[in-house]
Amino acid sequence: MELLELKNIFQSFPLKDKEVVVLSNINLNISEGEYVSLVGPSGCGKSTLLRIVAGLIKPTSGEVWFNGEKIVAVNPYTSFVFQTFGLLPWLDVTENITLGLEAKGVSLKERLRKAFKYIDLVGLEGFEEAYPRELSGGMKQRVGIARALVMEPTLLLMDEPFTALDAFTAENLRGEILKLWMSGALSLKSILMVTHNIEEAIFLSDRIVIMSSHPGEIIGEAKIDLPRPRDRESNDFNKLYDKIYSMVINSAVTKGR
Amino acid sequence: MKGTNKAINLAIQIFAIVLILGLVYTFYKRQITIQGYVSTLTVKQLPFYAIRSLIRMTSAYLLSLVFSFIYGFLAATSKKREAIMLPILDILQSVPILGFFPAAIYFFVSIAPSKMLGAEFAAIFLIFTSQAWNIAFSVYESISMIPKDIYEAYDLFDPKGNLKLFRLYIPATIPKLVYNSILSWTNGWFFLVASEIFAIGTESFRLPGIGSFIMEAASQNKISLMLLGVLVLAVIIIFLDLFIWKPVSQWSRKYTYSVSPGEEETKEVWDAVIIFWGAVGGFFKFIFRVFKKINLRTSFNFVFLKKLWQSKVANIFRKIVFAIVLGLLVYLVFLVVKAIPSIVMKLKLSDFLISIKALIYSFLRILISYIIAFSWTFPFAIFLFRHPKAARFISPVIQILPSIPAIAFFPLILYFLLPFRGGLNITAIVIILSGMQWYLLFTIYGGLKAIPDDLQEFTDSFGVKGMAKLKRLLWPAALPSIMTGTITAMGGAWNALVVAEYTTLNNKVYAVTGIGSILNSSIAQNNQSLFIVSLFIMVATVFSMNHFVYRPLYDKILDRYRMES
Numbered sequence: 001m002e003l004l005e006l007k008n009i010f011q012s013f014p015l016k017d018k019e020v021v022v023l024s025n026i027n028l029n030i031s032e033g034e035y036v037s038l039v040g041p042s043g044c045g046k047s048t049l050l051r052i053v054a055g056l057i058k059p060t061s062g063e064v065w066f067n068g069e070k071i072v073a074v075n076p077y078t079s080f081v082f083q084t085f086g087l088l089p090w091l092d093v094t095e096n097i098t099l100g101l102e103a104k105g106v107s108l109k110e111r112l113r114k115a116f117k118y119i120d121l122v123g124l125e126g127f128e129e130a131y132p133r134e135l136s137g138g139m140k141q142r143v144g145i146a147r148a149l150v151m152e153p154t155l156l157l158m159d160e161p162f163t164a165l166d167a168f169t170a171e172n173l174r175g176e177i178l179k180l181w182m183s184g185a186l187s188l189k190s191i192l193m194v195t196h197n198i199e200e201a202i203f204l205s206d207r208i209v210i211m212s213s214h215p216g217e218i219i220g221e222a223k224i225d226l227p228r229p230r231d232r233e234s235n236d237f238n239k240l241y242d243k244i245y246s247m248v249i250n251s252a253v254t255k256g257r
Numbered sequence: 258m259k260g261t262n263k264a265i266n267l268a269i270q271i272f273a274i275v276l277i278l279g280l281v282y283t284f285y286k287r288q289i290t291i292q293g294y295v296s297t298l299t300v301k302q303l304p305f306y307a308i309r310s311l312i313r314m315t316s317a318y319l320l321s322l323v324f325s326f327i328y329g330f331l332a333a334t335s336k337k338r339e340a341i342m343l344p345i346l347d348i349l350q351s352v353p354i355l356g357f358f359p360a361a362i363y364f365f366v367s368i369a370p371s372k373m374l375g376a377e378f379a380a381i382f383l384i385f386t387s388q389a390w391n392i393a394f395s396v397y398e399s400i401s402m403i404p405k406d407i408y409e410a411y412d413l414f415d416p417k418g419n420l421k422l423f424r425l426y427i428p429a430t431i432p433k434l435v436y437n438s439i440l441s442w443t444n445g446w447f448f449l450v451a452s453e454i455f456a457i458g459t460e461s462f463r464l465p466g467i468g469s470f471i472m473e474a475a476s477q478n479k480i481s482l483m484l485l486g487v488l489v490l491a492v493i494i495i496f497l498d499l500f501i502w503k504p505v506s507q508w509s510r511k512y513t514y515s516v517s518p519g520e521e522e523t524k525e526v527w528d529a530v531i532i533f534w535g536a537v538g539g540f541f542k543f544i545f546r547v548f549k550k551i552n553l554r555t556s557f558n559f560v561f562l563k564k565l566w567q568s569k570v571a572n573i574f575r576k577i578v579f580a581i582v583l584g585l586l587v588y589l590v591f592l593v594v595k596a597i598p599s600i601v602m603k604l605k606l607s608d609f610l611i612s613i614k615a616l617i618y619s620f621l622r623i624l625i626s627y628i629i630a631f632s633w634t635f636p637f638a639i640f641l642f643r644h645p646k647a648a649r650f651i652s653p654v655i656q657i658l659p660s661i662p663a664i665a666f667f668p669l670i671l672y673f674l675l676p677f678r679g680g681l682n683i684t685a686i687v688i689i690l691s692g693m694q695w696y697l698l699f700t701i702y703g704g705l706k707a708i709p710d711d712l713q714e715f716t717d718s719f720g721v722k723g724m725a726k727l728k729r730l731l732w733p734a735a736l737p738s739i740m741t742g743t744i745t746a747m748g749g750a751w752n753a754l755v756v757a758e759y760t761t762l763n764n765k766v767y768a769v770t771g772i773g774s775i776l777n778s779s780i781a782q783n784n785q786s787l788f789i790v791s792l793f794i795m796v797a798t799v800f801s802m803n804h805f806v807y808r809p810l811y812d813k814i815l816d817r818y819r820m821e822s
Contacts, residue, residue: 034669043564051409053415056409056412073416074412074413074416076416079413080409080413081405082409082410083402083406084406085406086404086406086407086409086410087407087410088407088410088411088424088425088605089510089511089512089513090427090428090431090511091424091428097410099414099415099420099424100413100414101416101425102420103415103417103419103420103424104419118682131331131511133513147414151414227348249555
């Protein structure tokens with residue numbers, strides 16, 4: 001069943017008396033149970049597309065449909081994980097995680113119950129009352145993930161969630177995300193992730209959507225059927241890697257940047 | 258497009274200046290005699306006088322806080338409002354407020370139930386005008402500079418904005434709000450003392466307060482009382498700094514976006530202060546706990562508040578407020594337009610010539626003060642920068658010294674310098690100098706300290722030393738902050754002029770040629786046209802210097818010498 005449908009999304013911004021086309025003719029469907037990655041060179045509008053799905057940006061034209069419902073404001077079925085975490089520095093870990101619930105008017109007791117469940121799941125025990133600045137990058141992103149999960153979304157949106165972390169922390173967190181996703185302990189039906197790291201995309205996703213830049217368009221797709229956990233050293237992995245890599249590069253060359 | 262924006266800004270600002278000047282003219286007409294409220298002085302009166310001053314300061318500050326938050330918030334949350342409110346704020350900040358004080362006194366005395374109360378209002382208003390703009394800017398900046406990811410995250414998790422004010426806007430403003438509050442509070446002391454020792458004509462306008470105590474003691478030749486007054490003032494300022502502002506400043510760091518490593522360890526608050534607040538804390542903790550509980554549980558109330566704000570009744574109410582403000586503005590414009598013919602009729606060329614001559618004298622005084630200030634603060638800042646150990650001893654002192662208003666020493670300086678030839682001129686320069694030098698020292702030192710470690714390590718490892726280091730690293734690195742310091746110092750100097758160039762002691766007028774002195778003496782002689790002309794010339798000078806000299810220069814310097822973070 002189709003969870004998310006993007007129909008003819010077109011996005012442009014005015015820049016110095018000119019209209020710059022960021023996204024053009026984007027049609028994309030995401031089904032239940034899929035982990036999809038958007039891969040493309042920087043400036044291809046993949047983060048903008050993610051924000052359109054979240055309802056943070058209204059597309060210039062085109063429609064976003066979710067579960068047969070047209071989305072016009074902030075999408076209530078999605079939750080967002082930011083590249084730069086986006087934590088409020090004046091709120092502690094628990095307060096950051098429960099901000100969305102508090103805004104909805106959920107009672108304190110219920111808020112704390114849910115917060116502790118997800119604090120447990122992402123491994124933040126003992127940091128409940130810490131402030132973001134007291135945490136390492138990895139811990140901050142755990143808060144960002146818990147904050148997104150606590151809203152119990154149907155679709156989780158992640159905007160380069162591992163880019164701001166060091167290689168070891170990123171690898172660790174990737175493993176944990178995968179474990180959470182596989183365990184079925186979450187309310188999540190699907191994940192849509194933006195990344196420029198092809199290896200990461202192959203490691204995590206069921207399907208990879210490849211975009212080119214100027215303007216941002218979808219130029220291809222690749223299904224990943226490799227069994228999880230995936231072995232980065234395997235031949236199949238490397239073949240996939242080369243295929244996707246050349247697709248990204250070719251698009252840049254043919255468009256002349 | 259940028260050009261038209263600039264033109265619109267300029268138009269708004271000139272309109273604001275004309276409006277303000279016209280209003281000053283309109284309210285000037287109401288002649289009122291004001292007497293002093295300070296009589297014989299005794300030591301016993303001192304606590305009472307000090308408390309009067311403190312109440313004046315505190316009410317002005319609270320007023321500024323409320324005003325600033327509303328103004329800054331409104332300006333930062335709508336592009337339309339921003340386009341009008343920001344240029345006006347800019348003008349209000351750069352205009353020398355003390356020049357408007359006489360008109361403010363007349364205005365407030367004429368509307369207040371009693372003259373004393375009117376004078377009190379005028380003093381609070383003066384202090385308010387010295388504090389509010391700066392804080393309003395900080396609120397505006399904090400809200401408009403909330404990082405994009407935090408803004409987006411907030412909008413996602415609270416799409417209806419139910420808690421936006423309490424979870425996003427207010428916390429985001431706190432660090433800058435506190436920082437600028439401390440600056441404004443310091444600035445406020447100067448204006449407090451100024452408002453208390455202000456002289457109109459031969460009649461001194463004296464409200465009971467610590468400043469008038471010092472001034473009155475000087476004019477009654479009671480030197481020990483005067484010194485005691487200065488001491489008490491200093492003790493109050495230092496006490497408040499240690500027990501209120503330092504802890505508040507430490508607390509406000511919780512709200513900053515990031516703290517670079519090492520910075521967190523700097524402890525500003527003394528242990529004694531912590532113990533003191535710990536003792537008081539038992540009580541406050543209780544209150545705080547109750548408060549915190551309410552805080553967590555009342556999200557419902559926040560929603561209720563927001564609903565109230567968006568309800569139809571509130572909408573009508575907002576429209577009424579808007580209509581009243583608009584009506585008031587139209588009325589004020591009407592008053593100004595009505596006054597124009599009579600202003601024009603009274604204008605005399607001679608007034609302009611007198612004012613311009615005075616302006617040149619005043620400008621020379623400011624220039625001399627600036628040269629003196631710069632020629633000792635720059636080397637001293639470099640000394641402090643190069644000798645961190647010495648700086649550790651000295652910096653607590655230089656942090657507190659500037660908060661003691663130089664103007665409190667005015668009577669003291671006058672007392673010693675008056676017998677000499679040119680003593681009045683030297684006094685005026687010393688007053689102006691003492692107002693500007695700390696700003697300069699502070700900002701230059703701050704600029705030097707902000708030089709990134711890697712640049713320092715690089716120059717050191719390549720053996721760049723002495724003059725070469727000064728020329729290639731320290732001077733360029735400090736240039737933006739020198740410029741900031743200069744602009745602020747100059748702004749302060751124009752204000753100081755009004756007090757520094759004219760005073761009365763024992764009902765005798767002491768004045769030098771200068772624009773500040775003309776502002777005073779024209780009122781004393783009830784020479785309305787000279788007053789308005791000199792005020793116009795001063796405001797026009799300050800405005801055009803800001804607009805056509807400092808601002809472009811600052812932009813150029815920033816463009817080239819800013820440290821990319």
